[in-house]
Amino acid sequence: MKQFDGFPARMEFTAVPNLFFSALLPHIDDLAELKTTLAVMAAIYRKKGSPRYVSRSELKGDAALMPGLKVAGKKPEEILETSLKAAVGRGTLLCLELAGEGGAEAIYFVNDAPGRQAVAKIESGELEISGLEPVHPAATSEAPPDVFTLYEENIGLLTPLVADELKLAEKAYPAAWLRDAIKEAVLHNKRNIKYIVKILENWSAEGRSDGTHQRDSQKADPDKYIKGKYGHMVRR
DSSP: OOOOOOOOSSOOOOOOOHHIIIIIGGGOOOHHHHHHHHHHHHHHHHOOSSSOOEEHHHHHTOTTTGGGOOBTTBOHHHHHHHHHHHHHHHTSEEEEEEEETTEEEEEEEESSHHHHHHHHHHHHTSSOBTTEEEOOOOOOOOOOOOHHHHHHHHTOOOOHHHHHHHHHHHHHSOHHHHHHHHHHHHHTTOOSHHHHHHHHHHHHHHOOTTSSOSSOTTTOOTTGGGSSTTGGGOOO
16 A cells, blocks of 8 residues: 655645534444545535536546545445445435436535525426436326226126126226225225116216216215105115
């Protein structure tokens, strides 16, 4: 190990929050995470303007940091990635995944007030990073369960007769009505196909002006579908 010659009389300093030494340092037991965290703070401190951040690409090109990230069997880039994730997971750093013409990029902020404000503004679109934009995960729209599955999960056994009733209802009413009718039956604990059919007939006759149940959910009469002309057909 080469002996360090000591600090010169005049030199630049990097600001490190006092809280780092009391709240974080005692808990960081991985040397690579510590090195990476300090390198990020130093890189951000040297930046001018606002917002101040450092990118993953910049860190990979850091000639002082990368040679020090050596673990047998692993590349420095892998150690850097693991260390950055650890620092973000610990709450020391904030990370934003961005996309640009050159592909994906990540930028890192110190988790302080300016850093949090910058991340919030970038995510909301109020603040733009030249050449990069936030990566928003594609919305995954799962198809609603089919009516037969919905019936079995919420009402009961799907017998052949019930299946036939549901098939007829599917042809006669919108799919959303059928799903909502099952929910209505569950709400009032009237778990049978006849009650569901009467709900649909009632909506068909009275209409659903706003696409929702024509009822006050707090004052609904659970027996309203069995008081009508065909009430004798509905089993409690």
